[in-house]
Amino acid sequence: xxxxxxxxxxxxxxxxxxxxxxxxxxxxxxxxxxxxxxxxxxxxxxxxxxxxxxxxxxxxxxxxxxxxxxxxxxxxxxxxxxxxxxxxxxxxxxxxxxxxxxxxxxxxxxxxxxxxxxxxxxxxx
Numbered sequence: 001x002x003x004x005x006x007x008x009x010x011x012x013x014x015x016x017x018x019x020x021x022x023x024x025x026x027x028x029x030x031x032x033x034x035x036x037x038x039x040x041x042x043x044x045x046x047x048x049x050x051x052x053x054x055x056x057x058x059x060x061x062x063x064x065x066x067x068x069x070x071x072x073x074x075x076x077x078x079x080x081x082x083x084x085x086x087x088x089x090x091x092x093x094x095x096x097x098x099x100x101x102x103x104x105x106x107x108x109x110x111x112x113x114x115x116x117x118x119x120x121x122x123x124x125x
Contacts, residue, residue, distance in 0.1 A: 003096070008104065054084060061088040063115040065108075067097030090115065 018028035064081050066073040075093070082089040092111045094101045101108050 004102070005105065008102075012102075051080070051084065054081065055086070057086060059086075061090065061115075062086060063090050063092065063111075065092045065094065065101055065111060067099055067101050068093045068095040069097060070099040072099045 016027060016029055017025050019025055062081070064078060066075070066078045078091055078093070082091050094108055094111070097108075103109055103112050
């Protein structure tokens with residue numbers, strides 16, 4: 001995840017976990033949020049090729065952000081995303097961060113803002 005500001009861990013735990021009546025703690029989020037990940041995993045397992053699944057993407061633009069210290073989302077795979085021939089893949093790496101940048105600091109928010117707050121590029125024929 002990378003360095004986090006003071007108070008971040010209590011904040012994120014208070015929004016993603018809850019205490020049960022018996023005192024145990026459990027996750028607290030809509031499980032449907034992870035359904036698309038499971039579906040994608042099943043599709044990749046069925047095809048055996050993550051790249052053939054990636055190539056079916058129909059988005060006009062893709063922002064692929066990886067943590068520079070990730071041992072899961074490797075730099076080689078990140079670069080390969082841009083080489084697949086999709087219309088527009090923008091690669092960003094956040095130095096010193098593991099697999100999942102949290103987009104709660106100026107550097108990571110600037111990446112997101114520059115992608116989501118800028119009008120999309122015009123499609124070319």
